[in-house]
Amino acid sequence: MEGDIVDVLLRIKENGTTSFELTFDHIKALKRCSVNGYEIGGGSTVYINAWAIARDPATWEHADEFLPESFLESDLDPRGQTPELIPFGFGRRGCPGIGMAMAEVELALANVVYKFDWGLPVGMKEEDIDFEVLPGITMHKKNDLRLLAKLVIA
Template sequence: MILTHANKVFDLKDMFEAGTDSVFKAIEWAMAELIRHPHIMKEVQEEIREIIKFKPKVEENDLHKIQHSLQLVIKETLRLHPPTSLFTPRESLENTKIQGYDIHAKTRVIINAWAIGRDPVSWEDPEEFWPKRFLNSTIDYKGHDFELIPFGAGRRGCPGIMLAIATVELALANLLYQFDWSLPDGLSGQKLDMSEIFGVTTNKKDPLVVIATPHERIICKI
């Protein structure tokens, strides 16, 4: 379906793909990292289950109660695995100078969000999945802190950031609340292949395959 408005063309297929594929990848990467770090997964699950108690599922109006540890995991996932590694190219409008460098007009600039999130100048142990690095940090992913810009920044930032985060929070919270997770054949999480394939979105080379076991609270409730 194609929509036209004010001489611009919007392809709804592109809009839906951009809004769903990046969210799915963020959830997959978060689950993969939690599988590799079971002690972190356990901490998050215990916090969610303690707050939600015996409700059958986490609902949207519960999110503000459980955002603490969940938000740390999501921030760290977006730092290590931004949905889009390379942003759409930008072009400078005029000659300028930045930190001593001459930037000529019409210079094409490509922002590497993946490299920014792993920059050792900005991050301690940048290759490590360590959500608690954000405990006493004011750095956020909303485009105001250039150390972490998985959704871009400024007027060209992703307009769907709030919807994307709410969707990831709700889906991830329910996955962690309702199920216990493990790899097939008793495989250790440390053996999980975290290789990446770069494309429009940052994909796992091998899709995540896990075993979901309903948590005992959920079984008892049923």
């Protein structure tokens, strides 16, 4: 078998060609390495800081502003082939379930939007909606979004 050690171990796991059970715990960094000048210890888990990537002024013109319209005419691919947008991983280590996930999220969201009439709480205007988020590995809104949902009976 040829390829880097991770590729070989993944192939062995997929094919089941060993006399023992090979789990993902067996497939991890075994020794120290250096990535872009950072020392990574053996057995370490590395997380991608998507929050920092999404706010990189070298990549995004208005990095600190919420501008969803910037993706309407964009050639960036959210399915994992564009390093700027890596919700499903990137390249050959990307998520194999990306197609199903994209379709399921779209269908679930479409059903929720379709089945309800949405509105803001009494006295709240669109300008009052807070788009601030907290920093971290995953993005969470600083303040909850409150909406009123009225079931559409059809």
